[in-house]
Amino acid sequence: MAREDEVVNDTSESDAEAGRDRIVQQTDQDASSSRMSAVSLGYLDDPFTRGLYPPGDDVPKRYPIINRGTYVRTKAIDQLVTRFIEASPKQNKQIISLGAGSDTRFFRFWADRAFGGSGIEYHELDFEANVNRKRSMIRGSTQLSGYVDQAEKGGSFYRLHAIDLRDLTAKSPPIIPGLDAELPTLLISECCLCYLPPDAAASVLQYFTMHVKDSLALILYEPIRPFDAFGKTMVSNLASRGIHLQTLKRYSSLEAQRHRLRLAGFDTGQGARDVYQLWESNEWTSQAERDRVERLEWLDEIEEWKLLASHYCVAWGWRGDMFDEAWKDLRSTE
Numbered sequence: 001m002a003r004e005d006e007v008v009n010d011t012s013e014s015d016a017e018a019g020r021d022r023i024v025q026q027t028d029q030d031a032s033s034s035r036m037s038a039v040s041l042g043y044l045d046d047p048f049t050r051g052l053y054p055p056g057d058d059v060p061k062r063y064p065i066i067n068r069g070t071y072v073r074t075k076a077i078d079q080l081v082t083r084f085i086e087a088s089p090k091q092n093k094q095i096i097s098l099g100a101g102s103d104t105r106f107f108r109f110w111a112d113r114a115f116g117g118s119g120i121e122y123h124e125l126d127f128e129a130n131v132n133r134k135r136s137m138i139r140g141s142t143q144l145s146g147y148v149d150q151a152e153k154g155g156s157f158y159r160l161h162a163i164d165l166r167d168l169t170a171k172s173p174p175i176i177p178g179l180d181a182e183l184p185t186l187l188i189s190e191c192c193l194c195y196l197p198p199d200a201a202a203s204v205l206q207y208f209t210m211h212v213k214d215s216l217a218l219i220l221y222e223p224i225r226p227f228d229a230f231g232k233t234m235v236s237n238l239a240s241r242g243i244h245l246q247t248l249k250r251y252s253s254l255e256a257q258r259h260r261l262r263l264a265g266f267d268t269g270q271g272a273r274d275v276y277q278l279w280e281s282n283e284w285t286s287q288a289e290r291d292r293v294e295r296l297e298w299l300d301e302i303e304e305w306k307l308l309a310s311h312y313c314v315a316w317g318w319r320g321d322m323f324d325e326a327w328k329d330l331r332s333t334e
């Protein structure tokens with residue numbers, strides 16, 4: 001029989017863990033506030049952010065450099081997703097967003113008819129608390145639930161799954177209902193896997209590399225470069241809020257991210273760019289878009305923008321021919 005002090009220790013440890021999980025879940029509020037700010041100022045055209053934003057909450061106003069970062073990362077990921085959807089246009093495909101939070105990508109793409117002729121099976125995974133909140137907001141919106149129904153009728157679907165990703169690393173992991181092992185699949189981790197211990201993050205990826213038989217790819221968005229002065233401040237600011245980005249030190253550079261992707265089985269190709277590179281490169285942001293965004297808000301802290309933007313990256317890796325077709329000219333070696 002467990003001793004009383006052991007029981008007390010177990011309880012306090014599980015309370016502490018639940019507290020840590022809650023902090024991680026609440027990071028979605030930051031992400032959605034940043035999106036709301038960027039949308040309200042015209043950086044992003046996304047009517048669905050409002051629909052998934054807590055009713056009655058004020059529209060937040062983030063610093064110009066944060067708004068620009070939100071814009072760049074959203075557009076870069078959109079571009080990778082679009083290229084995937086447009087490769088082999090008639091082929092059905094699967095998108096799985098890990099830690100999707102209040103992300104609106106499914107709705108934006110559906111409303112823009114960006115799925116084209118492809119049937120897209122769109123899965124979002126998150127903790128139960130976040131999934132329940134999103135589900136009830138979708139149910140409460142005629143427009144959002146209408147899109148889910150339309151997608152279903154048009155040969156696509158949208159599913160929300162209440163799954164703690166760490167459970168996918170168990171010996172007998174849960175089955176994700178509707179996951180199709182035969183479809184070309186794109187995984188997206190937009191600031192999610194960085195909250196897991198590095199070994200658990202790698203095991204989550206292994207779950208998918210083992211289950212999905214066809215072409216498979218991953219897009220990551222996360223912070224990098226924790227060791228310079230700015231990186232150290234970033235780490236300590238997060239720590240003061242109880243947030244520990246556990247993979248940050250292990251995958252601390254663009255090269256480390258590409259290496260990680262290769263090792264995880266995305267071995268046909270890899271690419272990685274920091275947000276500053278994505279902003280400066282015509283391949284990712286057109287001059288017309290840069291001009292438009294620059295006019296939205298006066299940004300006098302150019303050095304700060306460079307610093308902030310060089311501490312976040314988008315990295316992508318793939319295996320299989322379909323992603324070669326979609327992404328091969330986007331490889332990066334530096």
Ligand SMILES: C[S@@+](CC[C@H](N)C(=O)[O-])C[C@H]1O[C@@H](n2cnc3c(N)ncnc32)[C@H](O)[C@@H]1O
Binds near residue numbers: 126
């Ligand atoms: C910073 S938010 C990002 C949300 C969304 N991807 C975006 O970019 O707007 C991180 C999300 O990852 C989710 N997350 C982190 N660890 C998770 C885990 N172990 N299982 C499921 N979801 C997790 C959090 O609940 C949260 O919704």
